[in-house]
Amino acid sequence: MINHFKGGIHPPESKLTAGLPTIDMPVPKQVVIPMSQHIGAPCEPVVKKGDHVKVGTLIGDSSARVTCPIYSSVSGTVKAIQPILTAAGTEMTSIVIETDGEQTLEEGFGPVEAETKEEKLEAIKRSGLVGLGGAGFPTWFKLTPPPNEPFDILLINGAECEPYITSDYREMKENPRMIMEGIMRVLDITGIEKALIGIEDNKRDAIEDLIALDPAYDRIKVISLKTRYPQGAEKQLIYALTGRKVPPGKLPSSVGCLVLSISTVSFIESYFRTGIPLVKRRITVSGGAVANPGNIRVCIGTSLQDVFDFCGGFKEEPRKIIMGGPMMGVAQFSMQNSILKQTNALLALTEDEINTQKESPCIRCGRCVNACPMNLLPLQMNALIVKGRFEAAEKYHVRDCIECGCCSYVCPASRHLVQSFRYGKAELALIAKAKQAAAKGGA
Amino acid sequence: MDLRLIGSSSPHIKDKVTTSRVMLDVIIALLPAALMGVILFGWRALVNIAISIAACVLGEYIWNRAVKKPQTIHDCSAIVTGLLLAMTVSPRTPFWMLIIGGLFAIIIVKQLFGGIGMNFLNPALAARAMMMASWPAQMTAWQAPNWMSAMSTEGLTVAVDSVSSATPLALQSLIISNGGVTSAQLPSYKDLFLGNVMGSIGETCALALLIGGIYLIIRKIISWEIPVLFAVSSMVLSLALGLDPLFNLLSGGLMIGAIFMATDYTTSPMTFKARCIYAIGCGLLTVVIRYFGGYPEGVSYAILLMNLVVPLLDKAFIPKSFGTLIEKKGEAAK
Ligand code: SF4
Numbered sequence: 134m135i136n137h138f139k140g141g142i143h144p145p146e147s148k149l150t151a152g153l154p155t156i157d158m159p160v161p162k163q164v165v166i167p168m169s170q171h172i173g174a175p176c177e178p179v180v181k182k183g184d185h186v187k188v189g190t191l192i193g194d195s196s197a198r199v200t201c202p203i204y205s206s207v208s209g210t211v212k213a214i215q216p217i218l219t220a221a222g223t224e225m226t227s228i229v230i231e232t233d234g235e236q237t238l239e240e241g242f243g244p245v246e247a248e249t250k251e252e253k254l255e256a257i258k259r260s261g262l263v264g265l266g267g268a269g270f271p272t273w274f275k276l277t278p279p280p281n282e283p284f285d286i287l288l289i290n291g292a293e294c295e296p297y298i299t300s301d302y303r304e305m306k307e308n309p310r311m312i313m314e315g316i317m318r319v320l321d322i323t324g325i326e327k328a329l330i331g332i333e334d335n336k337r338d339a340i341e342d343l344i345a346l347d348p349a350y351d352r353i354k355v356i357s358l359k360t361r362y363p364q365g366a367e368k369q370l371i372y373a374l375t376g377r378k379v380p381p382g383k384l385p386s387s388v389g390c391l392v393l394s395i396s397t398v399s400f401i402e403s404y405f406r407t408g409i410p411l412v413k414r415r416i417t418v419s420g421g422a423v424a425n426p427g428n429i430r431v432c433i434g435t436s437l438q439d440v441f442d443f444c445g446g447f448k449e450e451p452r453k454i455i456m457g458g459p460m461m462g463v464a465q466f467s468m469q470n471s472i473l474k475q476t477n478a479l480l481a482l483t484e485d486e487i488n489t490q491k492e493s494p495c496i497r498c499g500r501c502v503n504a505c506p507m508n509l510l511p512l513q514m515n516a517l518i519v520k521g522r523f524e525a526a527e528k529y530h531v532r533d534c535i536e537c538g539c540c541s542y543v544c545p546a547s548r549h550l551v552q553s554f555r556y557g558k559a560e561l562a563l564i565a566k567a568k569q570a571a572a573k574g575g576a
Numbered sequence: 577m578d579l580r581l582i583g584s585s586s587p588h589i590k591d592k593v594t595t596s597r598v599m600l601d602v603i604i605a606l607l608p609a610a611l612m613g614v615i616l617f618g619w620r621a622l623v624n625i626a627i628s629i630a631a632c633v634l635g636e637y638i639w640n641r642a643v644k645k646p647q648t649i650h651d652c653s654a655i656v657t658g659l660l661l662a663m664t665v666s667p668r669t670p671f672w673m674l675i676i677g678g679l680f681a682i683i684i685v686k687q688l689f690g691g692i693g694m695n696f697l698n699p700a701l702a703a704r705a706m707m708m709a710s711w712p713a714q715m716t717a718w719q720a721p722n723w724m725s726a727m728s729t730e731g732l733t734v735a736v737d738s739v740s741s742a743t744p745l746a747l748q749s750l751i752i753s754n755g756g757v758t759s760a761q762l763p764s765y766k767d768l769f770l771g772n773v774m775g776s777i778g779e780t781c782a783l784a785l786l787i788g789g790i791y792l793i794i795r796k797i798i799s800w801e802i803p804v805l806f807a808v809s810s811m812v813l814s815l816a817l818g819l820d821p822l823f824n825l826l827s828g829g830l831m832i833g834a835i836f837m838a839t840d841y842t843t844s845p846m847t848f849k850a851r852c853i854y855a856i857g858c859g860l861l862t863v864v865i866r867y868f869g870g871y872p873e874g875v876s877y878a879i880l881l882m883n884l885v886v887p888l889l890d891k892a893f894i895p896k897s898f899g900t901l902i903e904k905k906g907e908a909a910k
């Protein structure tokens with residue numbers, strides 16, 4: 134069954150790098166690894182300045198319940214441990230490692246030996262894996278559903294609906310068998326019966342490659358989805374593949390779904406085979422300003438500057454450097470920022486590619502309403518939030534906004550819609566906190 | 577190289593549609609009907625249109641200068657208002673009256689309420705209503721189209737004896753009130769469709785308006801439900817009241833109203849359900865006014881009345897977020 138979610142847009146695909154095989158970027162002189170690259174508690178450094186580390190040495194860990202360990206991606210010497218302003222705009226303790234170029238591997242890696250489900254989940258936690266395409270949710274945590282909401286289906290997100298990005302596509306072209314094996318392994322660990330792989334129909338050859346393999350895997354089915362942004366958004370993907378709708382404020386597990394990305398399952402398989410934790414990843418480097426766009430495998434912690442230098446620098450002046458896709462990615466203000474575990478793309482866009490239109494009054498054209506995949510009224514929420522009426526905006530369900538950007542994309546007045554919703558949600562969170570504190574104080 | 581990076585919020589890309597592009601599409605869609613107006617009513621129609629547009633654009637320009645707001649005339653919305661205003665009044669409307677109407681539309685109805693997107697009445701229609709109330713005689717002095725066929729002229733002479741004007745709807749009004757006119761004297765469907773009747777510059781040629789409407793729907797500037805439900809509901813009520821539904825659809829301002837006035841973004845509802853109710857309200861009120869009211873025509877008042885309900889309709893129909901429905905169903909099942 135294939136359903137079409139309501140709304141959405143079809144921006145130019147701009148997948149310039151689809152046909153380019155992945156190349157390995159040589160080890161940079163230095164990497165800077167922040168201690169939080171996941172949702173949950175940040176890690177504490179477990180190495181000191183001057184320590185020698187190898188590829189795969191544990192450098193950050195935490196005893197908190199929801200967290201994810203961090204490993205060195207290079208061999209070299211810890212030069213500094215200091216707070217560094219990250220792409221998110223907050224300061225985060227980071228470990229600066231000067232590389233020795235040897236890339237010696239930490240001892241003791243080998244195929245993972247785990248018998249029980251608990252051991253296997255623990256192994257995945259120790260692998261340092263977070264969702265490789267999204268917000269950085271620790272994968273081990275995702276694999277553990279609340280006891281009253283068991284999974285009955287595994288969904289693999291191969292939509293890659295953001296323009297420019299081709300890193301999951303390259304994984305499908307280069308390692309299809311690894312993906313299938315990874316899915317089987319996850320099915321085995323979680324006890325789920327079957328898996329569906331959802332891929333947008335603009336990646337026909339990848340779909341065919343996987344379908345060619347799928348007779349060997351009778352519990353996995355490949356499904357071609359309509360190419361429409363945001364097909365890869367979790368709730369929209371679940372609806373497209375299963376017809377189930379995740380209620381507002383709920384997680385996919387509430388409808389029995391576990392959603393993982395292509396690169397995530399593929400990494401799980403390679404980890405179980407080698408025992409090497411997450412230290413490298415594939416990113417798409419693209420955009421009109423990049424001299425040689427490509428899909429490259431980089432060490433986590435590599436600076437944006439080093440990545441662009443490797444890609445031949447800029448052939449035109451970039452006006453926006455974006456980590457992630459052009460619809461949901463984060464604009465970067467410093468070339469010293471690092472590639473993180475969840476970074477799937479690095480874009481350098483020219484003046485012509487980005488939106489430079491000035492904001493003007495809303496004409497109530499309703500285009501944002503038609504484009505919103507969450508069935509919201511962006512214009513009304515925006516009008517209320519710019520007036521500071523956050524609680525009124527809440528009645529328009531602003532908290533259900535997934536920040537996909539469809540509304541801003543189609544707005545003829547170029548209203549700063551998504552920006553205002555982020556602001557509104559943050560203010561609402563503060564209001565809720567204040568209320569909670571007041572209630573506690575009163576009691 | 578020293579980079580000058582922009583650090584603004586996602587999304588970082590946008591389609592090419594702008595406010596002025598949307599307005600330009602509306603202007604393009606109005607052109608066939610405007611052209612027919614000039615063909616039917618002569619150069620005077622063209623001069624009227626030009627004066628009305630000039631008054632509106634100038635009004636907006638002066639207002640923005642006076643209150644020191646950023647200039648907005650480039651968004652083309654004042655051109656749309658001026659064009660619509662000229663097209664909904666008689667070709668014999670005096671120039672000074674058009675100028676007052678245009679300034680009233682822009683300054684009083686639009687800018688005083690906050691400018692584009694903020695006014696709660698359709699500027700062109702509100703100006704027309706003001707002119708109608710202030711100068712009823714001049715506003716109902718019509719002119720025969722150049723193409724008028726022998727047959728309809730015949731019907732007309734009878735009517736002109738009894739009233740000062742004889743638009744098709746005025747004739748219908750006389751039939752309803754037993755004013756000595758029979759339905760045989762009404763213009764043919766063909767004349768109505770091609771616009772070969774008396775009326776405002778842009779409202780008579782149903783064919784030209786239809787072309788504009790289809791253009792707007794194809795370009796996704798308007799959605800189908802408002803014009804279609806406006807038309808259908810007016811036809812249904814006409815039939816129920818014993819009027820000729822097709823005649824009522826093709827006469828007067830119904831087509832221009834349903835396609836270009838009721839669909840005005842600022843003064844129509846946001847969601848599908850609310851739009852349906854609004855459109856049906858417009859259609860029914862139009863016929864009610866035509867049948868029971870003192871005026872032969874009711875389109876503009878019907879739309880203005882429904883404009884007033886829009887904020888309420890918008891509040892009443894806040895859609896549920898994606899996923900909400902299933903939750904309810906699930907609970908019911910348990
Ligand atoms: S798309 Fe922009 S101009 Fe149109 S209604 Fe939405 S916010 Fe207003």
Ligand code: SF4
Binds near residue numbers: 511554
């Ligand atoms: S309101 Fe939120 S969910 Fe809806 S289109 Fe805009 S960003 Fe996406």
